[in-house]
Amino acid sequence: MESFPGKFSFGRGGLLPQEEMLEVENKKKSLTIGILKESDANEHRTPLTPQAVQLLTDNNYTVLFEQGAGTQARFLDTEFSEAGARIIRSKEEVCQADILLKVAPFSEEDISLVNEKQTIISSVVINDEGKKSVQKLIEKKVTAIGFEYIRDYEGNYPVVASMQEIAGSLSVLIAAQYLSDLKNGKGALLGGITGVTPAEVVILGANTAGEFAARAALGLGAHVKIFDAYLQRLISIQNSLGQRLYTSNYQTEVLKKAFRSAEVVIGAMQLVEDNTNFYVSEDMVKLMKKGTVIIDLGIDQGGCFETSKCTTHKQPTYTKHGVVHYCVPNIQSNAARTSSIALSNIVMPILLKMGEQGGVSHFLKNDFTVRQGVYIYNGILTNSHISKHYSIPYKNIDLLMAAF
Numbered sequence: 347m348e349s350f351p352g353k354f355s356f357g358r359g360g361l362l363p364q365e366e367m368l369e370v371e372n373k374k375k376s377l378t379i380g381i382l383k384e385s386d387a388n389e390h391r392t393p394l395t396p397q398a399v400q401l402l403t404d405n406n407y408t409v410l411f412e413q414g415a416g417t418q419a420r421f422l423d424t425e426f427s428e429a430g431a432r433i434i435r436s437k438e439e440v441c442q443a444d445i446l447l448k449v450a451p452f453s454e455e456d457i458s459l460v461n462e463k464q465t466i467i468s469s470v471v472i473n474d475e476g477k478k479s480v481q482k483l484i485e486k487k488v489t490a491i492g493f494e495y496i497r498d499y500e501g502n503y504p505v506v507a508s509m510q511e512i513a514g515s516l517s518v519l520i521a522a523q524y525l526s527d528l529k530n531g532k533g534a535l536l537g538g539i540t541g542v543t544p545a546e547v548v549i550l551g552a553n554t555a556g557e558f559a560a561r562a563a564l565g566l567g568a569h570v571k572i573f574d575a576y577l578q579r580l581i582s583i584q585n586s587l588g589q590r591l592y593t594s595n596y597q598t599e600v601l602k603k604a605f606r607s608a609e610v611v612i613g614a615m616q617l618v619e620d621n622t623n624f625y626v627s628e629d630m631v632k633l634m635k636k637g638t639v640i641i642d643l644g645i646d647q648g649g650c651f652e653t654s655k656c657t658t659h660k661q662p663t664y665t666k667h668g669v670v671h672y673c674v675p676n677i678q679s680n681a682a683r684t685s686s687i688a689l690s691n692i693v694m695p696i697l698l699k700m701g702e703q704g705g706v707s708h709f710l711k712n713d714f715t716v717r718q719g720v721y722i723y724n725g726i727l728t729n730s731h732i733s734k735h736y737s738i739p740y741k742n743i744d745l746l747m748a749a750f
Contacts, residue, residue, distance in 0.1 A: 377701045378408040380443030381431075382456060383415040388659045388674070389450040390418035390682035391689060393467070396425040398694035403430030405698060410440045419682040445697070445706070449493075449689065450676065457482045463724065465706045467491045467693070470721060470732070471646045471675055473656060477736040480727070484738075487725030489706060493689070494647070495729060496719035504715070506616065507554045508688045510643075512678045514558030514614065517641040518547070520677070521610040522566065524639045524663060524670050531670060532637035534609060537567030544569050548604050550625060550650060551614035552579035552593070555643050557586055559612050564591075571604050596625070605633045613642045613650025626651040628667075636668035646675035648735070711747045718743070 379402060381394055392415055394402075399409050411431040413423055423433050434440050441459040448456065448468040457479060460466060466483070470476070470492035483490055493505040522536040525545065538544035547563040549556045552574035560583065563570050571592040574580050580593040594600050605611065611634070615625060631640070631653045644650040653666050657673045659680075664671055678685040696716055703709040710717045720743050721729035733740035 375701050375705050376406045376408070377445060377697070377705070378410060378443040379697060380410045380440040380446045381412060381415050382437065382440055382446060382448045383412040384418070384448065384450050385453050385455060386450045386676075388679060389676055390679040391449040391676070391686045392416040392419045392421060393447040393449050393686070393689055393693050395687055395690040396421060396429040396431075398690040399426055399431045400429040401694060402697060405701065407697070407701060408432070408443075410434050410443050412437055412440045416686075418679075419686040421683075421686070445700070447693070449686075451476070451479060452483070454479065454482070457486070460486055460488060462487050463489075465489045465491070467493070469493050469646070469676075470495070472648050472732070472735050477738075480722070480732060480736060480738065483722050484725050484727060488722060489710075489720065489724055490722040491716065491719045492721050492729075493719070495721055495731075496692075496716055498715045503616070505689065505692055508692060509678050509685065510553065510555035510614070511558045512681055512685055512688065513643050514555035514560075514612075515562045516677055516680050517555070517559050517612050517614075517643060518562035518566065518568075518610075520662075520672055520680070521547070521612065521639045521641050524672065525609055525637075527670075530637065530663070530665055531639065532609065532635070534637075536563070536610070545609035546571065546604075546607050547610045547612065548573070548608040549612045549614055550574075550596075551616065552576075552583040553614060553616055555614035555616075556612075557583050559614060560587060560591070563610075564589075568610075571608075573601065573604070601626075601630065602633055605630055606635075608634060608638060610639045610641070613640070613644050613654075615644055615650050626653075628652045631669055632667045634667070634669045637670070638668075639670045639672065642671065642673045643677065645673040649673065710743075717747065723747075 402409055409431040411426045411433055413433050413435050427433050438459055445465045451469055451471050466488055496505050497503050525531045525534050525536055534545055536545045545568050547568045547570050549559050549572045552572050560570050573594050573596055575596055642650050642654045645654055645656055654673045656675055659674060662672055662674050700706055700709040721732055723743055723746050727733055727738050727740040728743040
């Protein structure tokens with residue numbers, strides 16, 4: 347487009363004064379992104395796909411990709427290399443990047459390689475080992491962003507919602523498998539058949555995971571009951587599902603009756619939001635029939651059931667009070683490729699904006715949604731949920747950014 351002499355230009359800068367145009371251009375920063383291979387044998391996802399890497403490298407980003415980091419999600423190193431990433435064998439070399447990405451929380455080995463003042467982006471798991479990791483990250487004065495805490499103005503959690511869609515659908519398929527298992531389950535078909543009463547599925551939480559669990563259960567022919575603390579959520583999920591079904595608030599006597607008759611109970615509450623460790627007491631679990639199944643989708647944030655404890659993909663279940671418990675924190679790894687693509691679709695635009703706005707701190711100051719995902723900023727804990735769980739003092743991220 348032709349430019350006109352004088353104060354304004356009608357080119358890329360629109361109607362910005364020349365001085366402001368220079369400031370915008372100077373803000374841009376080429377960042378180096380490091381993608382680490384997951385050390386957790388149960389984590390099969392990768393935070394960026396080759397297509398996302400291609401977009402980053404096309405925008406002058408440098409991507410350091412640890413060899414084999416995408417293998418479990420069925421992405422080859424050659425695909426990342428062809429997209430412009432540098433395939434690195436040494437984890438130490440990858441850790442020299444400005445921003446480090448993982449899906450699973452950073453392990454002790456990972457944290458030992460992290461540099462001071464570095465930015466890391468990963469999941470966050472609240473468990474006994476987690477406190478030590480948080481303390482070490484604080485000591486390194488890093489800025490840490492947790493996928494689970496990224497939240498927009500309307501209170502929506504984009505990463506959580508995307509992963510919940512997958513988790514909700516998978517939870518019913520997994521429940522059906524263990525319910526029909528003659529070794530520990532009832533040997534029952536989830537949906538039933540002609541002349542046989544269908545199984546009853548109780549879903550705790552009318553959020554995205556609850557909705558997709560309900561869709562899958564209804565699709566298989568199960569009888570579904572949904573519980574939630576908020577009436578509006580129950581109304582919304584009925585509208586989304588497009589049909590009338592059993593819904594109720596959390597009322598003790600009603601819950602007890604539902605637990606006595608349920609074949610499957612799925613804990614889908616978003617514990618980060620509701621700020622609690624578990625909703626369902628051990629006494630409530632004791633009411634369930636032998637061979638029934640519990641799927642705890644909130645186990646990575648402390649669990650929805652008092653009887654829950656973390657399991658792995660190799661040993662995903664245990665039986666307590668005759669009830670099969672499935673409590674794998676990263677259930678989405680059962681569909682690693684789909685989960686990786688969904689996660690990458692959210693992470694890639696964030697990384698692009700960080701460079702466009704001159705780096706992480708400038709970006710966080712201007713972006714409310716990702717700023718809510720920060721749980722450590724330059725070595726200061728900024729998340730109230732983690733603070734309460736681990737008894738570590740915290741400061742509000744918005745106040746810290748106001749002083750930036």
